[in-house]
Amino acid sequence: MSGDQTVICRCEEITLKEIKETVERFQCSSREVKLRTRAGMGPCGGRTCRCMIDRLVEQLGGPKISNDVSLSYRPPVRPVSFGILGGEPK
Amino acid sequence: MIDLVIVGAGPAGLGAAISAAEYGLEVCVLDEFVKPGGRLLGQLHEEPDGKWVNGIAEAQKLYYRALQLGVKIKCGVSVYDIAKLESGWCVYTTDQIYETECLLLATGASETPIPVPGWTLPGVMSIGAAQVMGNVHRVKPGEKGIIIGVNVLSVAIARELQLCGVHIESILLPQSSFVSGDSAHPEKMMESLLRLTHLAPSPLIRFGGKWVNPKIGARLYPRNGFKMWGIPIQLRKTALEILGEYQVEGVRIADISATGEVVPGTEKVLSADFVCIAGGLTPMSELASVAGCSFRYIPELGGHIPIHNECMQTNLKGLYVAGNITGVESAKVARAQGTVAGLSVARELHAIKQRADEIIDIAKKEVIDTRRNALIQFQAGIEREREELYDKGNNVFEEKISV
Numbered sequence: 132m133s134g135d136q137t138v139i140c141r142c143e144e145i146t147l148k149e150i151k152e153t154v155e156r157f158q159c160s161s162r163e164v165k166l167r168t169r170a171g172m173g174p175c176g177g178r179t180c181r182c183m184i185d186r187l188v189e190q191l192g193g194p195k196i197s198n199d200v201s202l203s204y205r206p207p208v209r210p211v212s213f214g215i216l217g218g219e220p221k
Numbered sequence: 222m223i224d225l226v227i228v229g230a231g232p233a234g235l236g237a238a239i240s241a242a243e244y245g246l247e248v249c250v251l252d253e254f255v256k257p258g259g260r261l262l263g264q265l266h267e268e269p270d271g272k273w274v275n276g277i278a279e280a281q282k283l284y285y286r287a288l289q290l291g292v293k294i295k296c297g298v299s300v301y302d303i304a305k306l307e308s309g310w311c312v313y314t315t316d317q318i319y320e321t322e323c324l325l326l327a328t329g330a331s332e333t334p335i336p337v338p339g340w341t342l343p344g345v346m347s348i349g350a351a352q353v354m355g356n357v358h359r360v361k362p363g364e365k366g367i368i369i370g371v372n373v374l375s376v377a378i379a380r381e382l383q384l385c386g387v388h389i390e391s392i393l394l395p396q397s398s399f400v401s402g403d404s405a406h407p408e409k410m411m412e413s414l415l416r417l418t419h420l421a422p423s424p425l426i427r428f429g430g431k432w433v434n435p436k437i438g439a440r441l442y443p444r445n446g447f448k449m450w451g452i453p454i455q456l457r458k459t460a461l462e463i464l465g466e467y468q469v470e471g472v473r474i475a476d477i478s479a480t481g482e483v484v485p486g487t488e489k490v491l492s493a494d495f496v497c498i499a500g501g502l503t504p505m506s507e508l509a510s511v512a513g514c515s516f517r518y519i520p521e522l523g524g525h526i527p528i529h530n531e532c533m534q535t536n537l538k539g540l541y542v543a544g545n546i547t548g549v550e551s552a553k554v555a556r557a558q559g560t561v562a563g564l565s566v567a568r569e570l571h572a573i574k575q576r577a578d579e580i581i582d583i584a585k586k587e588v589i590d591t592r593r594n595a596l597i598q599f600q601a602g603i604e605r606e607r608e609e610l611y612d613k614g615n616n617v618f619e620e621k622i623s624v
């Protein structure tokens with residue numbers, strides 16, 4: 132298996148190749164990579180690949196990792212049922 | 222309304238619960254794992270004086286002390302959102318919604334595995350997962366394992382797996398590429414291993430920590446590696462690919478030069494029935510981010526850190542942080558930070574009647590002393606970065622509060 136076919140985001144099955152191509156084509160930030168490819172948007176909320184995506188984008192010539200959290204977090208930060216979100220009594 | 226809700230029942234969360242409850246606060250600790258103790262549960266080390274530190278026993282002690290003081294501890298409950306109220310915080314969980322005066326995030330760190338070709342095969346796991354299987358659930362992750370990633374954590378956990386009766390065939394480096402960064406570099410990894418000095422039974426590392434420059438260390442490093450507890454640690458070999466049809470069957474490896482290039486013609490396959498990937502650790506700060514905390518990026522502390530001062534207050538009123546969420550360090554440091562956070566909350570809620578500042582100063586000093594004496598230093602430069610953070614952190618803190 133070539134390194135380029137290695138899966139980076141396991142939830143959404145996004146490969147290193149797809150991320151590389153996106154950064155090269157759009158010269159974009161990790162946030163834009165996420166929005167374009169869905170890398171980091173799966174059920175784990177990016178817990179496995181977030182740091183890797185930031186690092187890859189930086190090394191591929193995208194913006195440097197800064198104090199701002201580029202791949203933002205959104206609630207719910209854990210997978211929860213609609214019932215729980217809607218305040219259904221247990 | 223509760224006085225203090227704590228997210229995370231690791232050493233930081235339990236430490237804070239104890240110190241706050243000692244001043245009479247009503248405290249509730251929430252943790253999504255089935256047992257209290259956090260990452261302590263997986264730990265088993267031999268200290269330089271020959272005593273064993275068993276994390277499960279340490280966790281029990283903290284847990285019982287907290288219960289004795291009337292702390293409520295709920296396990297199997299995930300916090301999925303938090304929101305600021307007019308006064309206090311609202312905590313959304315899979316169990317119920319809590320309203321609390323003060324909120325402490327002690328959510329620890331998560332692993333940052335390195336994607337290696339073949340890493341999605343069944344039988345590949347993060348090094349921390351193997352630690353939890355072996356030491357917490359008492360299940361062997363396999364019979365014969367290979368660990369990809371040579372660092373303080375992987376060597377310590379290799380030893381724990383060995384004590385569980387698992388054979389570790391080899392600990393070696395990931396292949397050099399953009400995804401692996403420094404973790405594929407023999408010199409950099411030698412530097413990291415040298416921070417393991419006190420824990421290491423190997424004279425090379427024990428003396429090396431004091432005397433050897435990592436550059437020279439990596440060059441002098443024997444091609445076949447050296448052994449710790451009989452486990453081969455191979456800074457001059459790299460894992461190219463994890464192999465297997467339906468599950469892990471082995472790893473294709475090759476020799477590398479001191480700077481990390483593969484030596485042609487040296488490829489071979491090692492067999493194994495499981496593989497652990499040891500990348501690094503990063504503070505788990507999702508809830509701090511959702512709350513709207515400001516962050517600083519500090520690689521030495523593991524990544525993005527919610528800005529906080531030495532009293533463990535963030536720049537949002539009533540919101541505190543402690544433990545690995547503030548930077549990856551050892552369990553004892555996390556516990557000491559928890560104590561500071563608990564006391565700071567008690568001070569904010571006027572529960573400490575006398576000499577509050579003095580009491581907190583003593584606890585702060587304890588954090589610094591514990592850090593200096595820590596057996597495991599996850600990264601170089603922690604102390605320096607902490608000092609800088611607290612200098613700057615205090616400024617930011619004042620700016621924000623005064624606005």
Ligand SMILES: Cc1cc2nc3c(=O)[nH]c(=O)nc-3n(C[C@H](O)[C@H](O)[C@H](O)COP(=O)(O)OP(=O)(O)OC[C@H]3O[C@@H](n4cnc5c(N)ncnc54)[C@H](O)[C@@H]3O)c2cc1C
Binds near residue numbers: 209258299556
């Ligand atoms: C894989 C791994 C191995 C480690 N090995 C060692 C070692 O051998 N020696 C050592 O000194 N240190 C080790 N550490 C560092 C370790 O994290 C600290 O020693 C210490 O346990 C940190 O304490 P803490 O209280 O900050 O966090 P933790 O002990 O990690 O506890 C955090 C707790 O918060 C809970 N939590 C997180 N988010 C939520 C949420 N949203 N809702 C509900 N609960 C939540 C978690 O379930 C967890 O129990 C290791 C860390 C990791 C990740």
